Amino acid sequence: MQAIRRRAVIAAGVVAALSIGVAGCAKSDRDSGTEVKSTGGTFIFAGAGDPKNFDPIFNDDGESFRPIRQLYDTLVTHKPGTADLTGGLAESWENDPTGKVWTFKLRQGVKFHDGTALDATAVCANFDRWYNMKGEAAQSQMIYYTDIFGGFAGSPDALYDNCKASDAATAVLTLKKYKGAFPGAFALTAFSIASPAALKQYDADTVTQNGDSFAYSSFANEHPTGTGAFTFGGWNKATGEITLNRNPDYWGDKAKVDKMIIKVIKDENTRKQELRAGTVQAIDFPAPADRKALASEGYKVLDRPAFNILYLGINQKNNPKLKDLRVRQAIAYALNRAQLVQTKGPGGSAVADEFLPNTVLGYATDVQKYAYDVAKAKQLLADAGATGLTLNFYYPTEVSRPYMPNPQEIFTVLANDLQAAGIKVNGVPRPWNGGFKDDVQQFGKQDLHILGWTGDYNDPGNFVGTFFGRGKVEFGDQAMTEMFDAIGKADATVDQSAKKAAFEQVNRDLATKWLPAVPIWHAPPAVVTTKNVAGLVPSPLTAEQFNTVSLTK
């Protein structure tokens, strides 16, 4: 007994001695310098997922873009709270009559976070860098670049020709041919301008491959260097915190808070609880069901203007009856979309009659609308000889998108509507990342499916062009050439008023002649803040800039 006790005492002594010993060795990294008492405080925003890295060109998702937008600027940007273009790093821009040459007049006196100057050479260095990116690993991560600029050096599809600095304040970008996506696409966060000096110093272009995955440079992870209203303060992956510090030399409105922390909280419910506990000041994407409660508790529920679309896709390949326009129209008439918006739509959502929001160029005010009419649906089905139609309706599970917060519930309502019109629905749930996208977009197994899109920039091509501009497995018919041609032509129109007219006609025809899918709703995602947060302007593109945010007591 004595022996045991003695042993215990020795053990305890050893542990204590060790801790004290180690305590002497481990040093606190904390900044012990005299901290200037914050005037603006720290703004903590709960994000919904991890960013990938902070090199704009290698990213394509909202969670990466949120911090990137604070760190960098684009040549062209959007007026706060709208999708309208305004000057960013370029004070003005113009397109020559061929539509191929873009001239940017740059803002003077803008400095990157590393102190180097933003001038035309720096801007062109960015365009050159993207075009000349080497290696499949790096190229495969440049999703927006491939989409907009077609390809890289050596590729016949590449749109980029050259970029020249005609003087320090004038950058001239020449493309191989006109592209309708511009100037809107210049405002894409992926095309943010980075410091060429820092890109070089931190080896930004080196994307190395290790086994079956890649590693990014220290530029992308530790030293992102732009011109933005905040500078990079670090990403603590253990705690899921991205720290952004106020940039005192910012060219535009300097940030009102001293520091902003983006705290990653993946669970929707937990984000809400943290807001209620007062540990974060703003949360993104509240559950539609929580909106009312949060508003009544005094939180500010800020709706973003709609810039997305949910649609019911129709695949014409598997079931020949769906090739008949009358059957597709019957499906449209059978859906009680107004009621769906009321019962399942997030606040601020509205029935969609077209595949683009009304803020986008080419939205037509006079398209054929399919108001809920079961009798008409049944009549059309009978006329087409399609009574007793059975359709496989694919819908995603394990996912929540801003335009589709609760796919399962949306499916249930739509399926009930279709059944009421005499269409038998065979529901097929598939996990979002585990088969839904494959089955729908690659294999085309479905007859019907729900899917949607959030716009990237203000251009009709980004909406209708994305869905219907070319043959897609999703909609089954590779031969809807009339539709592809009309959209292609509209997209290639240089003159803006002619382009507007062309796309208005496309939207009319989409509703009356082609109806390849049924638009369901525009459902703007909200952002919620505590009462003491002021100045947050919700953006339709989810592209909030937080330099305008201030905290009141």
Next chain:
Amino acid sequence: MVRVISRRLIQLVATVLALMTLVFFWLRSLPGGPVDALLGERATPQTRELLTRALGYDQPIWVQYGRFLKNVVTGNFGNSIRTGEPVTAVIGRAFPATVELAVAAIIIAIGLGIPLGYLAARHRGRLLDNATIIVTLIGISIPIFFLGYLLKDWLTQGIHVFPPSGRISTGLDNTDVTGLFVLDGLLTREFDASADALWHLVLPAFTLATIPLAIIIRITRASVLDVLDEDYIRTADAKGLRNATIRKRHVLRNALLPVVTTIGLQTGALLAGAVLTEKVYNWGGLGTLITDSISGGRDYPVLQALILLAAVVFIVVNLVVDLSYAIIDPRVRVQ
């Protein structure tokens, strides 16, 4: 002893190899894949093709398997597909978080479980015993995520007794030495960070501890009851030994064997419980990593390494349990 350990290690290697092979093929037979998850809605078919080639998924499966085996043998687990970091870094960050949580849960489970089980046995059939049985039944049967949400709702929302999620307050800027935040705070003398981390630890640790706690109580109770009925206890009593001596030396020590076995098994099970607990409390440990790696993009390299780690932990814990028998029970040593 050395022979036992070395035999176990050989078993470990064989088990792990078989498991890795199984996992490799199983993961790749799941629908969907990293390419789609990585690229999202905006990718053109060209980009899709480019990425498939860059990741080597266009090669035959046996070529991929060969490359995979070579990498595993050379200790190269690759980089996370999702984040681009080396897998060892990703897991190295998540592992301490789960260790901190699991150790806290085990301390709660053992610290409360053995005394309570013992007391229940001593007061067999009386109020304390019955109450313990009912409470442990609830503890075993209540789903972890439900309890987690319930505790959160009660103690973090209306009244802010505990923080709702996370391991430490946002913006506290604690120094990370070992990744075990409570310990780090002590080591670096950032005592506020230690206290803060401990405060964040209470609810998740308790949530995770409920099932092992309930099981340990029940096993201890049953085991103590068994021992109390043994002849040698009656003998000890009859020869006039003091009650305290009988309890400590004869009852508890003998009763502890099945309890230790249970603790070993439960430590492995904690990993499964951690998946749910970490989800509820946004904990950022291995459990979070597993769910992220599966649902957020089929992160093969991370998943493979995680499963390897889980197997090794499970096997090592069981080895330690076996070895600890020898210390507790001299009879095992003789054999």
